[in-house]
Amino acid sequence: MVSQDKVRNKLLALLPDHAFAALAEALEYVELPRAHVFSSPDLPAEHAYFIESGIGSIVAITPQGQRSEVGIFGPEGMSPASIVLDTASTPYSVFMQIPGYGYRIATDALHRAIAQSDALRHLLSRYAYALSVQTSYTGLSNSVHHIDERLARWILMCHDRTPGDQIALTHEFLSVMLAVRRSSVTTALHVLEGKHLVYSERNLITVRDRPALELFAGDAYGVPEREYVRLIGAMR
Structure with missing residues (x-):
């Protein structure tokens, strides 16, 4: 049992x-x-x-x-x-x-x-x-935020559910997450990498600066997470 x-x-x-x-x-x-x-x-x-x-x-x-x-x-x-x-x-x-x-x-x-x-x-x-x-x-x-902010949101959401800073996310999965072409995912990842928020390699994304990533995502991230904490408790 x-x-x-x-x-x-x-x-x-x-x-x-x-x-x-x-x-x-x-x-x-x-x-x-x-x-x-x-x-x-x-x-x-x-x-x-x-x-x-x-x-x-x-x-x-x-x-x-x-x-x-x-x-x-x-x-x-x-x-x-x-x-x-x-x-x-x-x-x-x-x-x-x-x-x-x-x-x-x-x-x-x-x-x-x-x-x-x-x-x-x-x-x-x-x-x-x-x-x-x-x-x-x-x-x-999906309606109001730029793809870069949407990508930051999804990475933060996955990071919430991952014990460390490395997340096994393929470009194909990210394109489904964001409902965009893989080439658009690559471009958005380059933006986040250029700001030193994440590091991306084949099938793996590493969160480098969580607070700055949250700041970049802005109001794209946070409301559902706060509701979860209010109703159930801390996610981790």
Whole structure:
């Protein structure tokens, strides 16, 4: 059985003892390689996942196949959050972008645990709301901010969910995150590198100056993060 004092997932760690006990027997440790699928568009999810390390990606896809990332989650959250809202499926593709590991629980088992524990339902509902704020502000940022600021925002969000300063982000992933061409990602990275905010090499970005990166991102970053802290607590 999973021991609560050993978990790194923020939501699992915050649960009262009795609420965690309602989940523990049904939690299963899993490795989460890159591209591991959590849920597919319009199909019911069989499991919910609580990530211990790595980053998951929530991507909207047009009928023509164009993709844009609308949200990310890591050890601060769970997926798919639609399960918490008693919704069987969503139009999103949700998958692992930066590999890691975590715990999964069958959807039916999570529903039973939520029905038995007000504390669990309350915490997961707050997380689902915090994630909705993040996706809303992604849409806002895509509309009003320059690509350089949007890139800074996404790097900060990934940095929030990464233990160190190095983040394994490919240019292809960044182009999906920002819904732009890879050449535009390269240009934006050069801007951030020129300001000594990050260092970029093949498939790896290193954050060099976090405070200056936040200053550069301006109001593109911060509101969803403050909501998460207000509702749940510090991300790390």
